[in-house]
Amino acid sequence: MKRIIVFALTACLTASLAPDSGHTDDLRVISLEARLLPREAPAARELDILMEKDGRLYIVSTPRDRATLDALGIRFAFEPSYSGLPAAGPAAAGGGLNGDYHSYPELEAELLELEAAYPGLAAVHILGQSLEGRNIYGLKISDNVGLDEDEAEVLFLGCHHAREWISVEVPLLIARHLLENRTVDSRVRDVVDRSETWIVPLVNPDGLEYSIHVYRYWRKNRRANDDGSFGVDLNRNYGYEWGRDNSGSSPLPQSAVYRGTAPFSEPESAAVRDFVGLRSFLGLVSYHSYGQIILYPWGYARIPVEGEGAERMKALAEGMSGRLEAYRGTRYAFGQASYSLYLTNGDTTDWAFGDHGIPAYTIELSPVSDQDGGFFNAETEILPIFYENLEAALYLIEDCIAVYVPPATDGRAENRPDNRASGGARGGR
Numbered sequence: 362m363k364r365i366i367v368f369a370l371t372a373c374l375t376a377s378l379a380p381d382s383g384h385t386d387d388l389r390v391i392s393l394e395a396r397l398l399p400r401e402a403p404a405a406r407e408l409d410i411l412m413e414k415d416g417r418l419y420i421v422s423t424p425r426d427r428a429t430l431d432a433l434g435i436r437f438a439f440e441p442s443y444s445g446l447p448a449a450g451p452a453a454a455g456g457g458l459n460g461d462y463h464s465y466p467e468l469e470a471e472l473l474e475l476e477a478a479y480p481g482l483a484a485v486h487i488l489g490q491s492l493e494g495r496n497i498y499g500l501k502i503s504d505n506v507g508l509d510e511d512e513a514e515v516l517f518l519g520c521h522h523a524r525e526w527i528s529v530e531v532p533l534l535i536a537r538h539l540l541e542n543r544t545v546d547s548r549v550r551d552v553v554d555r556s557e558t559w560i561v562p563l564v565n566p567d568g569l570e571y572s573i574h575v576y577r578y579w580r581k582n583r584r585a586n587d588d589g590s591f592g593v594d595l596n597r598n599y600g601y602e603w604g605r606d607n608s609g610s611s612p613l614p615q616s617a618v619y620r621g622t623a624p625f626s627e628p629e630s631a632a633v634r635d636f637v638g639l640r641s642f643l644g645l646v647s648y649h650s651y652g653q654i655i656l657y658p659w660g661y662a663r664i665p666v667e668g669e670g671a672e673r674m675k676a677l678a679e680g681m682s683g684r685l686e687a688y689r690g691t692r693y694a695f696g697q698a699s700y701s702l703y704l705t706n707g708d709t710t711d712w713a714f715g716d717h718g719i720p721a722y723t724i725e726l727s728p729v730s731d732q733d734g735g736f737f738n739a740e741t742e743i744l745p746i747f748y749e750n751l752e753a754a755l756y757l758i759e760d761c762i763a764v765y766v767p768p769a770t771d772g773r774a775e776n777r778p779d780n781r782a783s784g785g786a787r788g789g790r
């Protein structure tokens with residue numbers, strides 16, 4: 362049986378670590394009969410549904426959600442925080458409250474260790490700061506890492522959503538693998554030497570820390586909203602078709618998919634925007650969990666993606682899925698986000714492709730469903746999930762290397778081909 366990590370939180374710990382513990386969202390896990398609430402119903406769209414199990418929906422609810430359900434006459438029950446999840450033993454395997462998973466300080470230390478261990482190949486950059494002043498780190502990996510060479514640039518992002526801990530580990534392990542294996546694996550050497558691969562494993566450090574120390578189900582950043590609630594959904598805060606409608610994001614601050622007061626209102630998404638604007642990425646992956654699916658734009662509307670770059674983007678999704686499955690048979694579906702999952706507006710990938718023409722993917726990591734553990738991957742699954750995703754990542758980097766055309770002139774960054782020229786990718790608007 363799969364071992365699921367569950368961490369007991371004490372009221373004492375919560376109180377001592379939460380600076381704003383007197384000001385809470387009063388989030389409670391509730392459950393109700395799934396048949397009472399079709400997922401497409403307007404009321405369901407606002408809800409942060411954790412899982413459906415044995416005919417019941419489990420929801421992280423706000424007071425407003427509970428009032429809405431009351432008004433609709435839908436009966437619900439309060440659940441203990443980890444209801445529906447198998448009990449687990451001590452999560453002490455890797456030490457620390459979050460076991461083998463990285464907290465913000467653990468990640469920071471590891472990135473600096475990698476830079477020190479591989480000085481010519483790894484360089485830590487600070488892309489910006491979170492609301493609470495934590496650094497948003499980018500690790501650049503390449504030969505001659507201190508130089509801006511004429512090489513294909515690829516970007517891997519992790520943890521826009523706080524509770525999706527596995528999405529920190531996969532990009533971080535990609536970085537470690539590239540660095541540790543360059544001298545012994547000719548394929549890795551090729552990838553490292555012929556690309557500039559950037560790893561940004563933790564876009565939402567404040568949210569991750571909150572998820573570790575206070576509330577495991579936390580999703581958003583830690584913005585103090587005007588209505589007294591907390592958090593903006595960073596993956597609804599990007600600027601392309603931001604706030605197009607209230608299906609793909611919410612204007613309500615309490616919502617789990619609250620889009621913020623304006624595009625890039627949050628320093629975390631603004632840091633990604635500013636960084637990507639300075640580079641010329643040929644491919645981008647943003648890791649999330651869970652679902653085992655590779656999604657590409659558009660998410661904002663059920664309009665087929667077309668135009669320059671769209672065919673390469675679709676082909677790469679299929680290619681990544683195939684490489685991934687070949688590793689140990691894990692099936693990741695793939696497809697256009699708006700047809701495959703649900704509508705989203707203001708997400709990272711619509712913006713990356715819509716504004717910059719970058720083939721961009723949301724990869725929802727394992728497991729496939731809540732019944733297999735949802736957000737709570739066992740520590741023993743971290744490495745297998747990484748290794749199968751490594752196959753997809755290497756394939757993507759290699760394709761970026763293959764299509765890369767060096768600038769015709771002297772190769773300074775400002776003379777590089779500008780991905781933004783491919784605004785024709787906005788097909789279908």
Ligand SMILES: [Zn+2]
Pocket residue numbers: 521522525596649650
């Ligand atoms: Zn996510």
